[in-house]
Amino acid sequence: AQKVTQAQTEISVVEKEDVTLDCVYETRDTTYYLFWYKQPPSGELVFLIRRNSFDEQNEISGRYSWNFQKSTSSFNFTITASQVVDSAVYFCAPVNFNNAGNMLTFGGGTRLMVKP
Amino acid sequence: DAGVIQSPRHEVTEMGQEVTLRCKPISGHDYLFWYRQTMMRGLELLIYFNNNVPIDDSGMPEDRFSAKMPNASFSTLKIQPSEPRDSAVYFCASSSTGRSEEKLFFGSGTQLSVL
Numbered sequence: 001a002q003k004v005t006q007a008q009t010e011i012s013v014v015e016k017e018d019v020t021l022d023c024v025y026e027t028r029d030t031t032y033y034l035f036w037y038k039q040p041p042s043g044e045l046v047f048l049i050r051r052n053s054f055d056e057q058n059e060i061s062g063r064y065s066w067n068f069q070k071s072t073s074s075f076n077f078t079i080t081a082s083q084v085v086d087s088a089v090y091f092c093a094p095v096n097f098n099n100a101g102n103m104l105t106f107g108g109g110t111r112l113m114v115k116p
Numbered sequence: 117d118a119g120v121i122q123s124p125r126h127e128v129t130e131m132g133q134e135v136t137l138r139c140k141p142i143s144g145h146d147y148l149f150w151y152r153q154t155m156m157r158g159l160e161l162l163i164y165f166n167n168n169v170p171i172d173d174s175g176m177p178e179d180r181f182s183a184k185m186p187n188a189s190f191s192t193l194k195i196q197p198s199e200p201r202d203s204a205v206y207f208c209a210s211s212s213t214g215r216s217e218e219k220l221f222f223g224s225g226t227q228l229s230v231l
Contacts, residue, residue: 033217037222042224043225044207044223044224045222046222050217052217095216097216103161105161106159108158
């Protein structure tokens with residue numbers, strides 16, 4: 001079973017600031033996937049990114065970047081030059097590699113508020 | 117393409133009443149999930165189906181909760197009788213193959229308030 005800790009329950013920044021959302025996970029599995037989902041004020045959860053435990057290369061997508069450190073069991077998410085539209089709750093979720101049914105174990109989420 | 121469709125968006129009911137939440141997964145998706153989101157417990161998986169068959173219902177809180185999937189395009193989550201502590205946002209999600217690397221597509225959720 002997996003466990004996820006998103007220690008920051010709420011973060012508030014001013015537009016254009018950079019912000020990093022932390023995610024620390026626990027798993028006994030040697031192979032797994034890590035997901036980030038975004039929940040904007042409209043409510044639905046939207047997939048952002050998936051990484052597998054084999055690949056520790058950091059990833060950048062526009063203003064978003066992810067830092068995966070297997071040694072510290074962390075998968076942190078950074079938004080560069082934040083915008084008001086980034087305001088949302090962000091969830092981190094690990095999934096066992098062989099998990100039939102891709103059952104996600106979500107962290108408690110981090111609410112990000114970006115003020116103009 | 118239509119995403120996962122849930123209805124109603126909002127439901128307000130009185131304690132003791134029966135509540136039925138509905139979900140239409142994305143066409144062609146073989147896996148359907150029901151999640152519940154509360155402030156206290158976050159997002160919890162309640163049950164999931166594969167090809168209309170319930171596979172894991174270990175997250176269903178108690179016998180008052182039941183879920184069905186009579187066909188590939190429709191699922192219901194029923195609470196009978198409802199209680200105030202059932203107040204939450206209930207999400208339905210679907211995926212094509214259920215493989216662990218696959219992302220889930222979520223509906224907009226049903227906000228349930230039990231008075």
